[in-house]
Amino acid sequence: MRILIVEDEPHLGSAVQERLREAGHAVDWFMTLADARAILLTMNYDVVVLDLGLPDGSGRTLLRELRRARSTVAVLITTAQDQISDRIAGLSEGADDYIVKPYDLDELSARVDAVSRRYGGGSGENEILLDDGLALDLSRHRLSRDGTEIDLTAREWAVIEALARRPGAVCSRERLEDALYGLGEEVESNAIEVFISRLRKKLGSGTIITVRGRGYRLAEPRA
Amino acid sequence: MRILIVEDEPHLGSAVQERLREAGHAVDWFMTLADARAILLTMNYDVVVLDLGLPDGSGRTLLRELRRARSTVAVLITTAQDQISDRIAGLSEGADDYIVKPYDLDELSARVDAVSRRYGGGSGENEILLDDGLALDLSRHRLSRDGTEIDLTAREWAVIEALARRPGAVCSRERLEDALYGLGEEVESNAIEVFISRLRKKLGSGTIITVRGRGYRLAEPRA
DNA sequence: TTCAACCTGACAGCAACCTGAACAGAGCGG
């Protein structure tokens, strides 16, 4: 999942970035509205973690711009305790959730996962059935076949999560790379293919279908 | 689909050309107004991707010339963020859409597809019914017979997309070649006939009708 | 009948893709 953090406090921003990266996401972090605005034009994010009090303006401005431009990206607002009015206004302006500073990093990570699923491209379902008895539980981060659990590494999970975002739709390799590697982490090998190969070894070869020249997609359960 | 790119920035132009070619289109790329003007006299394009800030003048000049000459080609304007006035003027001068630089390539590709369908020769419909239970969904790039999907390669899709542009009308082989092969990519064999043959194998022999000496056309559903 | 246009099976080149293996770094226990 590709996540944008807009947060001007260095320690907090870096801690959030690290925590979400450990969860397997591609995380970009900017400290100003201007930078955020620029990167949002070129990159499609799944979630924006947006602080309201920024040096060059309020995050609410950016939120309004996004919604006016018909962007459906999920937005999670972070705010100090004394800005309740801002928070409420943010929700009415199209934010999906808010969290009060100081917050627990695990709590933030859970909220990020939650908003990513109920907005934008997400399917909204928490449990997705794949072919051959496979069940993907996005909210609990679990994958099981006929009840027995299958362990995935962080990267493997990130790949299948990106594919499951729109089940049945083709997901390009570029898009998968965007979901795994943030700015400055780009990789120049066939890493995606290797993860696909490892996933197939764990899930069975029919689960992930190659669409030559366009990407990959998940097999849907046979009705 | 035949697409003309007018863009003076080498990296961007080449990236756009490559991306649209992967989508199965014939893509010509020129860096100056003069070259674009010359090629537009000899070749019929479906879409022009037009940058406004060019070395030998503004793209708006070319746009005005096109519309004054009653051309109905779809025009997609690309512009830097600080040229809002130019952008608005462009729309009022006959552009079909605009996109702000820097943009996401997937986004551009989607917009190109969109403007190509709502202008000029396009039928405007997103779902086209052919004979024998075949349904062609242009916006989702899907072809299905009675609900089961049929996979097409990039070239096969380009052929049927060109035929579907004016359903029922005869499309000459030259026109099909123009839609598949850009400048410098021309082929000198019966490649088109081969793709028609492959399509018939997948779709059934009655779907594409040969009009001897003039070209091909799609069969319409029996009323 | 003759000729041009068209159809289609076969095949080689090539790029995309797959996968086993090697390697570096982090973390951990002894």
Added chain:
DNA sequence: CCGCTCTGTTCAGGTTGCTGTCAGGTTGAA
């Protein structure tokens, strides 16, 4: 400090599937 495991990345060689070309057959018009 060493050895072990686990994870992620890179590389190399093999495989697959798309594409363009050709050859030989078929169709249709004059």
